[in-house]
């Protein structure tokens with residue numbers, strides 16, 4: 117595809133000798149609206165070299181610049197040189213590229229040969245997988261897909277919370293009150309019940325906590341068969357339940373190595389810290405003092421010698437470096453853990469590993485219900501699985517009304533219902549807290565998943581009715597209505613938006629952009645007749661419909677959302 121920004125740079129560099137092209141490119145701006153051109157070059161930076169006022173420079177340069185076939189107009193406004201793209205060229209280059217590249221339109225190979233790890237979801241076993249976890253799952257899955265689309269060799273990691281004191285509690289609770297058969301009928305809920313009961317009774321009876329610590333220690337020492345067997349069983353049945361949810365979301369992981377996996381890798385790490393003289397004793401525990409970095413100390417071992425969440429994360433990072441030799445190692449984890457990740461990174465740095473800088477924590481804000489924060493302890497849990505089921509059910513009801521004759525209604529309702537939840541999740545900047553709202557989620561109007569999916573299906577139906585073929589020769593100059601050009605401009609921008617969303621680790625850029633594309637498409641659809649016009653124009657418009665459908669589908673795909681052809 118023609119890179120018009122680069123063409124702006126070429127034009128400028130022919131008349132400005134002293135600046136490198138990279139620097140010129142950094143200076144190019146996008147004006148706030150198209151009446152002012154597609155690109156603007158500000159001349160402030162040239163004032164020193166030219167020893168003149170920026171607006172005089174702009175005035176002089178404009179006379180010398182030749183826009184050639186790429187720009188129809190170049191004019192100066194104050195200190196700016198504004199470039200107006202030749203819309204025939206724009207249309208041709210966008211539509212030809214989409215037709216040629218199809219679902220690959222927007223992808224690159226900038227990541228070729230480089231490994232990117234994306235760790236996401238990472239729920240805790242025997243604690244519920246609730247709507248709070250969906251954020252990490254959905255954002256992480258999208259980032260994974262975006263990196264892959266840019267040619268990176270990408271791995272999806274699930275750092276299961278399959279270790280730690282809660283396992284001590286579970287084993288102790290199971291031994292007191294548990295029934296294997298009952299648990300197996302409904303593992304997540306039954307294990308949660310045990311966990312909650314244990315915590316409650318421990319408030320009265322301190323010795324229970326001691327028991328839990330004992331069992332975790334046994335587990336960690338690895339000699340007690342009963343502890344190991346129970347742990348394995350609990351992990352297996354829980355993972356099976358998690359996988360049901362991942363299947364509904366269409367998410368796959370390359371690895372489920374959780375916290376337990378790092379258990380036997382820690383002595384070596386602790387030894388290394390000792391050798392590097394980083395550890396201090398404090399009330400029997402081992403810590404890394406981080407006071408000079410304005411942080412509380414990182415706890416490495418407890419007084420009974422058992423390790424902690426942070427220790428396991430350090431061991432995990434070292435293992436990943438060794439095992440994958442990553443280019444980037446990304447952690448999609450709630451902003452509540454900001455301090456943990458800051459301490460963790462500092463410790464790795466202090467160990468002397470410069471790859472600490474390639475480890476990136478991608479935080480996100482909280483989800484709340486319309487009536488307050490979600491929490492396991494307050495009992496206000498919303499299970500993700502229930503949310504997805506409810507979304508699918510409600511969608512099915514809507515489908516029955518809107519399109520009762522639709523084939524495979526159930527399948528489509530699943531794609532739309534689940535997609536709606538994911539879309540809402542990915543619409544806002546990830547760092548913002550957000551309120552989960554059923555009302556908005558499933559609406560076919562406005563900035564929602566169903567709206568964008570519906571636009572895709574509408575485009576598909578036009579293509580089917582128009583008996584459209586990609587082989588047809590197209591006269592691109594026929595597309596000249598404002599609503600057509602606006603849509604084409606948005607399609608042109610798509611590849612740039614994808615790269616931007618990758619660099620900023622922000623899937624919402626894509627969500628918003630495809631929503632804009634859907635809006636522009638519907639505007640075009642309402643103002644420009646497609647099937648009823650004469651053949652040449654119809655074919656040109658159908659190519660635009662095809663390009664829109666393709667880009668929306670790719671965009672939804674990068675968010676992890678399906679694009680049904682009919683709905």
Ligand code: ARG
Nearest residue numbers: 238239240275276277429449
């Ligand atoms: N299991 C943790 C939780 O649910 C999240 C794990 C995040 N990943 C990590 N490497 N620490 O809170």
